[in-house]
Amino acid sequence: MSLLTVTPTGEFKHxxxxxxxxxxxxxxxxxxxxxxxxGAVNIPASELSSSLFKAMLEAAKLKDKTVYILCHSGKRAxxxxxxxxxxxxxxxxxxxGGTVACDDFGISIIFGSKKSLLExxxxxxxxxxxxxxxxxxxxxxxxxxxxAAFxxxxxxVRSLxxxxxxx
Numbered sequence: 425m426s427l428l429t430v431t432p433t434g435e436f437k438h439x440x441x442x443x444x445x446x447x448x449x450x451x452x453x454x455x456x457x458x459x460x461x462x463g464a465v466n467i468p469a470s471e472l473s474s475s476l477f478k479a480m481l482e483a484a485k486l487k488d489k490t491v492y493i494l495c496h497s498g499k500r501a502x503x504x505x506x507x508x509x510x511x512x513x514x515x516x517x518x519x520x521g522g523t524v525a526c527d528d529f530g531i532s533i534i535f536g537s538k539k540s541l542l543e544x545x546x547x548x549x550x551x552x553x554x555x556x557x558x559x560x561x562x563x564x565x566x567x568x569x570x571x572a573a574f575x576x577x578x579x580x581v582r583s584l585x586x587x588x589x590x591x
Contacts, residue, residue, distance in 0.1 A: 432529040450504045462532035494519035
């Protein structure tokens with residue numbers, strides 16, 4: 425197991441351009457949606473678990489390759505890389521300066537609202553709970569309509585807050 429730091433110039437820029445390595449962005453889904461490295465996978469540091477990471481590595485057949493981890497400027501990425509190294513082993517490189525430095529050095533950044541790995545399941549779960557509230561309102565008690573309305577309102581507020589953060 426090893427933990428290194430690379431700068432967006434030189435080695436990382438060459439590897440990113442030519443090899444398309446696994447790059448994990450550990451910022452929040454909202455931060456990732458605002459701008460991120462093209463091709464990066466968003467797994468927020470607060471949601472990063474060794475089992476999720478292990479499944480991703482096995483699916484991508486990257487067990488013996490270096491995984492690049494970044495955040496906005498480097499602090500969260502360093503902590504996440506250290507945690508993964510301690511829990512799972514492997515080879516990790518923290519991209520020094522994070523997405524801001526990558527943008528400064530001309531590495532491809534996507535601006536806009538790409539979805540994180542966690543947004544789709546959250547939306548599906550929210551929609552499912554709304555449908556369940558409606559069904560229970562019809563079949564059990566009309567009070568369950570309130571559950572559906574509460575969840576629907578929460579999803580609307582979440583969407584509006586996310587849209588406001590992006591611009």
